[in-house]
Amino acid sequence: MKAGKAGRAATVSARISPAGGLDILSRNEVARLRDASGSGLHALLRRCALAVLTSGSMSDDPRTILEQFPDFDIQVLQQDRGIKIELTHAPAQAFVDGQIIRGINELLVAVVRDIVYVSTQMEQGNFDLDDSVGLTHVVFEILRNARILKPQIDPNLVVCWGGHSISREEYEYTKQVGYQLGLRALDICTGCGPGAMKGPMKGATIAHAKQRRRNNRYIGITEPGIIAAESPNPIVNHLVIMPDIEKRLEAFVRMGHGIIVFPGGVGTAEEILYLLGILLHPDNAGVPFPLILTGPKNSAAYFEQIDRFLRLTLGDSVAQHYQIIVDDPAAVARAMVRGIDKVRNHRLDTKDAFFFNWTLNIPYAFQLPFRPTHEAMRALAIHRDRPRHELAADLRRAFSGIVAGNVKEEGVLAIEQHGPFEIDGDSAIMRTLDELLKAFVAQHRMKLPGGSAYVPCYRVLTSEPAH
Numbered sequence: 130m131k132a133g134k135a136g137r138a139a140t141v142s143a144r145i146s147p148a149g150g151l152d153i154l155s156r157n158e159v160a161r162l163r164d165a166s167g168s169g170l171h172a173l174l175r176r177c178a179l180a181v182l183t184s185g186s187m188s189d190d191p192r193t194i195l196e197q198f199p200d201f202d203i204q205v206l207q208q209d210r211g212i213k214i215e216l217t218h219a220p221a222q223a224f225v226d227g228q229i230i231r232g233i234n235e236l237l238v239a240v241v242r243d244i245v246y247v248s249t250q251m252e253q254g255n256f257d258l259d260d261s262v263g264l265t266h267v268v269f270e271i272l273r274n275a276r277i278l279k280p281q282i283d284p285n286l287v288v289c290w291g292g293h294s295i296s297r298e299e300y301e302y303t304k305q306v307g308y309q310l311g312l313r314a315l316d317i318c319t320g321c322g323p324g325a326m327k328g329p330m331k332g333a334t335i336a337h338a339k340q341r342r343r344n345n346r347y348i349g350i351t352e353p354g355i356i357a358a359e360s361p362n363p364i365v366n367h368l369v370i371m372p373d374i375e376k377r378l379e380a381f382v383r384m385g386h387g388i389i390v391f392p393g394g395v396g397t398a399e400e401i402l403y404l405l406g407i408l409l410h411p412d413n414a415g416v417p418f419p420l421i422l423t424g425p426k427n428s429a430a431y432f433e434q435i436d437r438f439l440r441l442t443l444g445d446s447v448a449q450h451y452q453i454i455v456d457d458p459a460a461v462a463r464a465m466v467r468g469i470d471k472v473r474n475h476r477l478d479t480k481d482a483f484f485f486n487w488t489l490n491i492p493y494a495f496q497l498p499f500r501p502t503h504e505a506m507r508a509l510a511i512h513r514d515r516p517r518h519e520l521a522a523d524l525r526r527a528f529s530g531i532v533a534g535n536v537k538e539e540g541v542l543a544i545e546q547h548g549p550f551e552i553d554g555d556s557a558i559m560r561t562l563d564e565l566l567k568a569f570v571a572q573h574r575m576k577l578p579g580g581s582a583y584v585p586c587y588r589v590l591t592s593e594p595a596h
Contacts, residue, residue, distance in 0.1 A: 291325025311336025321349020419468025511554025
C-alpha cells in the first residue's frame, strides 16, 4: 500500500482482499471488468466504486467526484486462491491506519458482485425482458444473488423515501422516526444516500442497540445513474445496485412491507407517483400497502402541497392510499406496525412470501426503462382522460426526467447540449406541476444547501403568456 502525491485530495493505492462474501469470478468475468474499451463495464465499475469509496460526499454532481479523483482506477485481479481488488489513487478517506474500512470494503464487494452478475446474465440471455413476469423475475434474481431476501422472517422491512437535500430539522425528524421504528424491531431500507436516506438508519441503530437487537438490516438500493450523485451512507450494511431506476423502484415495492415518505424533491415525487400508480391499478384493489407521508411541523405546508397536487391530478380518492402524519414520530411507527400486521395477514391468506411481494401487479409500462430524451419528455401524455394509473405513470416519468437532468451525467450533458426539457399536457395539471416545482426550488430541494443557484433543467408549458 502507498499514499498518493499531495494535491487537491489525498489518495491511497492498495491491493485488498474482498470482504463480505464475494464468490470467485471466472477469468472471462475478470477480463470483462478490466476491458476499458469494449463492454463498458470497467467505466461503470470505476464510477460506482468511486462513489462507495467517497461515502459521505455532499456533492450531487456526478462529475465532481471523478474530477476530484481523475487518476483513480480499480482492477479486479484473478489469483489462484481467489480474487484481489487493486485500487490506484483511491480516496484516502476510505482508509484508516493503512487499512480499508471494513464497511466500505463490503460495499465495494457489492458493487463488483452486482455489476458482474447483471452483465453476465444479460450477455448469456438469462434475463427475460419481454414481459412483466419476466422483468419481475429479473428483480427477484438480482436481489436473491445479493443474498438479502431472507425467508422465515416476519414482515418487518420499512422503506424510507425522501430527499437528500433536506433541512437540519427535517433530518433530525427522520432520525426520530427511525428510532421509533427501531424500538419496534423494524428494519430499514432506503435509497442508501444522505439526508432522508441516512437519518432513519441512524435513528434505528440507536434503538436496535437499546433493544439489544442483532442482525439488523440497513439496506440501500441504488442504480448506476444515481450512486455517483448519492454515495452510500456509512450505515448501509447491505447494498444492491439495480441496473436502472425502474428495477430499483420495483425492488423497493417488492421487498418492503410499508413505505414512509419524508420531505424531498423531484426524486421523492417520482417515487410517490410510482407507488400510487401501482396501487391505483384495478388488479391491486384490496392489496394492503401502508404508505405514510410525514415530517416535522415546519414541513406541514410541503405535504399539503403534495396532497393538493395528487388530488388534482389523480382525483380525491387517491388519498385513500396514504395518510399524512405531521410531527409525531411515535404515531408514525405505531401506524406502520398496524399496517404491516395487515400485510402479514394478507400474505398468509394469499400464501404469498413474506420476503417478496409476488401478489402485487406491476404493469409492464411501469417496468420499462424510461430514457429521458428531449423527445420522450415532450411526448408524455399528461391528460385527465387517461386511466389514473396510466396518468400516474407518465407523471412519474416527468419527474424521472427532471431527476436525470439534475444529477445523472447523461441527463446533465443533454441539458447542456440542447437546453431544458419541455413538459406539456393538460393546462390545469401543468399549472399545478409548475407551482410544485417552483416550491421545490424555493425550498432548496433541488440542490444541496450551499451550492450554486439552481438552474431548472425543465420548462413546463403552462399555456400562459410569456413574461
